[in-house]
Amino acid sequence: MNKSSDQANRRETQTGISDRSARRLTIKILRHNPQDPASDPRFERYQLDEAPGMTLFIALNRIRDEQAPSLQFDFVCRAGICGSCGMLINGRPGLACRTLTNKLDPEITLAPLPVFKLIGDLSVDTGAWARQMGEKLETWVHQHKEPDIDRLEERMEPERAEEIHELDRCIECGCCIAACGTARMRKDFVGAAGINKLSRFRLDPRDERSDEDFYELIGNDDGVFGCMALLGCNDVCPKELPLQTQLAFMRRKMAKFG
Amino acid sequence: MKLVYTDVLVIGGGLAGLRTAIGVKRRGLDTVVLSLVPAKRSHSAAAQGGMQASLANSAMGRGDNEDVHFEDTVKGSDWGCDQQVARMFVHTAPKAVRELAGWGVPWNRVRSGDREAVVNAEKITITESPEAHGLITARDFGGTKKWRTCYTSDGTGHAMLFTLGDQSIAHGIPVMERKEALALIHEGGRCYGAVVRDLVTGELTSFVAKATVIATGGYGRIYKVSTNGIICEGTGMGIALETGIAELGNMEAVQFHPTAIVPAGILTTEGCRGDGGVLRDVDGHRFMPDYEPEKKELASRDVVSRRMTEHMRKGKGVKSPYGDHLWLDISLLGREHVEKNLREVKDICHYFLGIDPAVDWIPVRPTQHYSMGGIRTRHTGESTALKGLFACGESACWDLHGFNRLGGNSVAETIVAGMIVSEFIADFCQSGESEISIPTALVREFHAREQARLDEILTSKGKERASDIRRRMEEIMINKVGIFRTGTELDEAVDELQDLLVRSRSLGLESRVRGANPELVGAYRLQKMLKVALCVAVGARQRTESRGAHSREDHPQRDDANWLKRTLTTWKDEGDTLPAVDYEPIDVASMELPPGFRGYGQADHRNHPDTEARLSEVTAIREQLSGADRFAIQNRLMPFDHQLPERYREKNECLEEPVEKTR
Numbered sequence: 001m002n003k004s005s006d007q008a009n010r011r012e013t014q015t016g017i018s019d020r021s022a023r024r025l026t027i028k029i030l031r032h033n034p035q036d037p038a039s040d041p042r043f044e045r046y047q048l049d050e051a052p053g054m055t056l057f058i059a060l061n062r063i064r065d066e067q068a069p070s071l072q073f074d075f076v077c078r079a080g081i082c083g084s085c086g087m088l089i090n091g092r093p094g095l096a097c098r099t100l101t102n103k104l105d106p107e108i109t110l111a112p113l114p115v116f117k118l119i120g121d122l123s124v125d126t127g128a129w130a131r132q133m134g135e136k137l138e139t140w141v142h143q144h145k146e147p148d149i150d151r152l153e154e155r156m157e158p159e160r161a162e163e164i165h166e167l168d169r170c171i172e173c174g175c176c177i178a179a180c181g182t183a184r185m186r187k188d189f190v191g192a193a194g195i196n197k198l199s200r201f202r203l204d205p206r207d208e209r210s211d212e213d214f215y216e217l218i219g220n221d222d223g224v225f226g227c228m229a230l231l232g233c234n235d236v237c238p239k240e241l242p243l244q245t246q247l248a249f250m251r252r253k254m255a256k257f258g
Numbered sequence: 259m260k261l262v263y264t265d266v267l268v269i270g271g272g273l274a275g276l277r278t279a280i281g282v283k284r285r286g287l288d289t290v291v292l293s294l295v296p297a298k299r300s301h302s303a304a305a306q307g308g309m310q311a312s313l314a315n316s317a318m319g320r321g322d323n324e325d326v327h328f329e330d331t332v333k334g335s336d337w338g339c340d341q342q343v344a345r346m347f348v349h350t351a352p353k354a355v356r357e358l359a360g361w362g363v364p365w366n367r368v369r370s371g372d373r374e375a376v377v378n379a380e381k382i383t384i385t386e387s388p389e390a391h392g393l394i395t396a397r398d399f400g401g402t403k404k405w406r407t408c409y410t411s412d413g414t415g416h417a418m419l420f421t422l423g424d425q426s427i428a429h430g431i432p433v434m435e436r437k438e439a440l441a442l443i444h445e446g447g448r449c450y451g452a453v454v455r456d457l458v459t460g461e462l463t464s465f466v467a468k469a470t471v472i473a474t475g476g477y478g479r480i481y482k483v484s485t486n487g488i489i490c491e492g493t494g495m496g497i498a499l500e501t502g503i504a505e506l507g508n509m510e511a512v513q514f515h516p517t518a519i520v521p522a523g524i525l526t527t528e529g530c531r532g533d534g535g536v537l538r539d540v541d542g543h544r545f546m547p548d549y550e551p552e553k554k555e556l557a558s559r560d561v562v563s564r565r566m567t568e569h570m571r572k573g574k575g576v577k578s579p580y581g582d583h584l585w586l587d588i589s590l591l592g593r594e595h596v597e598k599n600l601r602e603v604k605d606i607c608h609y610f611l612g613i614d615p616a617v618d619w620i621p622v623r624p625t626q627h628y629s630m631g632g633i634r635t636r637h638t639g640e641s642t643a644l645k646g647l648f649a650c651g652e653s654a655c656w657d658l659h660g661f662n663r664l665g666g667n668s669v670a671e672t673i674v675a676g677m678i679v680s681e682f683i684a685d686f687c688q689s690g691e692s693e694i695s696i697p698t699a700l701v702r703e704f705h706a707r708e709q710a711r712l713d714e715i716l717t718s719k720g721k722e723r724a725s726d727i728r729r730r731m732e733e734i735m736i737n738k739v740g741i742f743r744t745g746t747e748l749d750e751a752v753d754e755l756q757d758l759l760v761r762s763r764s765l766g767l768e769s770r771v772r773g774a775n776p777e778l779v780g781a782y783r784l785q786k787m788l789k790v791a792l793c794v795a796v797g798a799r800q801r802t803e804s805r806g807a808h809s810r811e812d813h814p815q816r817d818d819a820n821w822l823k824r825t826l827t828t829w830k831d832e833g834d835t836l837p838a839v840d841y842e843p844i845d846v847a848s849m850e851l852p853p854g855f856r857g858y859g860q861a862d863h864r865n866h867p868d869t870e871a872r873l874s875e876v877t878a879i880r881e882q883l884s885g886a887d888r889f890a891i892q893n894r895l896m897p898f899d900h901q902l903p904e905r906y907r908e909k910n911e912c913l914e915e916p917v918e919k920t921r
Contacts, residue, residue: 033771033773033774035458035459035773035774036771052579053521053580053610055522064776065725069767069768069769069776069777070768070769070771070775070776070777071776072774072776074295075488076295076299076300076487076488076489077299077303077304077487078487078488078522078524079304079522079524079525079606079610080605080606080609081303081304082295082298082299082300082301082303082304082487083298083299084295084299098605098606098609098610099609100609100610100612119436119458119774120458120774123774126296127296127297127298127299127435127436128435130296130298131296131427131433134423134427135427138428139424139427140361140362140421140424140425140427140428141360141361143360147356147357147359147360148356148360149353149354149356149360150353150356150908150909150910150911150917151356151911151917152393152911152912152913153313153355153359153360153393153394154359154360155367155391155392155393156364156392157367157392158366158367158368158369158392158395161364161366161367161410162364162366162411162598164364165364165410165411165413165417168364168410168413168416168417168420169416171298171303171416172296172298201362204362204364206360206362207362
């Protein structure tokens, strides 16, 4: 079959694992350990040879193994699924694990996501933010009765289930918050992640909350009315969630109450 | 010494840990969850494909029930599982899916009418009945007779984990992030909690609890290439092992997933093949039907992985700078299907390979994926040896999966085990048995010991680097304790791992910071990982047969006569370089499904002396009760109801089997 040789050729030319001539990368990393009173924020430069298929996950681990054993960063799935590794890549929030170095210039600048509490170097505390957002917005299905687990489940229209999943795909990586002008000025702003999450529950027939209930949660300047519509969230969302649409939609719904 | 008291200490914030915490909290107990990372970042999120439960809603799932799920699971395990546990599991799985549905998981639903699907590389039309419209649907997975895997596109784990994460917030359960348990506190065969390190400040806290639960996932990261998240280092098993008392079961049972992308080792879901994707070789030839004419790409995972490896060994692999690979072709499913139901796969292909799987084939090869072995527990989830210690999910050997786990049974296990084990923990905590009156001096002793260990590593003048030793361990594991194993290679592996363990006792660090210090973390985890790796390698060396995922080229036959038993490893003394090995027989005389041919792979095994007698008993019971309902027959063959927590004993309703509630 010819298809396989076509495939192989294409792989050579198109894919991240094709073997291009190796480049020398310079990775500039913002180093700071807030635990250490003697530590001042500074950029450090690390050099390494680019390998085929290299991602920032691979590069950072190599730097830590070979040059900077104290370097802090967060990865878990290293596959773009868990949301641990949001950071500023050349100034733009994104997931480091799935960023191939060959898509970038040989000098790469990495910094921690702004807005969140810095743990050290490239590691920030998105977990505390997510927990607090969950508590504040009560991001769970509000239903008075417990599901009857022995009987047929409640039915749901297949389209509705898919629509919910579409919004449920948020991984709480924090990129949208880091890209948000309002979030920088207003520390309690729930941001696109929070508003998206509530529109997910608003869509869910299992959630018994009314628009009035949602208004109580986000009908203010820390919620839908704080957004300046700069669209940063929408531009950087690694999951390509329709954040701006949800924001506009929720704002219109909430405005009816206000 | 910082000290925290709670009823139930849960170590691990993935699906199993969170469901356990919710379970005990609902029984009125105080609980704390410790997690290495924010709980919603747990490896559970990476489960793409789905969760098995015999709901039998969709057309291709009709006729399914707990009996069929049970049979698939036992055969899948290559008769290595605990059949009582498998029964408890298949019975509770539908309840677990329905509970999650009530809590907000957006399971894909049945749409009535005709739809196109790809089965065996051909387009077919499936007609869904109107009465099933809106109920939870299912997809096909390997090793199952029916389409049984419930899913939310290919983000099932994510949807489940976020639902549980949010439920734990709703239940007010404290989840303490970036906390690592270093050691279990125990005395006189009773576990009392753990010494825990804060990964940000470096501070130690001792948690004292009536019950301690390990739900830390698998040990994939002792292998060089693994689909596991990087936190799946097996250290939960490591701390259990280091008590010298808790037993690890079947550590040599390590599953390889057929389709991880090359070179990153990131998984593409079994849903790819379940939905109709096929495997191709260097010539573009679909080779699986040559090996497994009946199940083809959907034979059980261990079988497909071995066939792929065999095929590559014949020179049919595609050469690449990273070694040989094969192709996974999902282009035949069509763009719409790929973009909707396999979107994570599409994203992974896009970001890591720069290809579009709706058009291009995906480079794949078998990669370490799942740990069937773990902390050996009773059916209650309690350690067989250390009272007050519980384990569930992948870190446990409960033992649902035996020597091979079926796709879709792992996320199902996390929830089901969490449901069941949390009830037993609550019973335990609410009984007099759980009362504790340990002196703080004992806690202080453990606390001080851990502090001293950390200080020793931090101040050591040793020359060894943890990262070098770790990389060598990973290579040994993938090269010598991998998909095919031989006695010679396993001997070498055990010897080399022992050397590494000795070397790991003289580490030296460059970074001597006490707080957040990734190098220090790597150093103290290393010894636990090496001990776990040794349990895997030694168990594999001793087991001179092939069963499920454990495949010995020098002993290709499954040998029930000698090996129908679980491997138990313990680490008796800190100075040892080898685990102590013991065995636990699996009782053939009480099996509902006596050992036989799995229906895929080769029909080649040596019978256990009791097999024939049990087979004739089973046949006689079935004949005697022919015409009776399936529950009555099942109950005669192997009663299990009494082992379930009372609240989960009710029968499961499905469209074809309406149920009157008895309670």
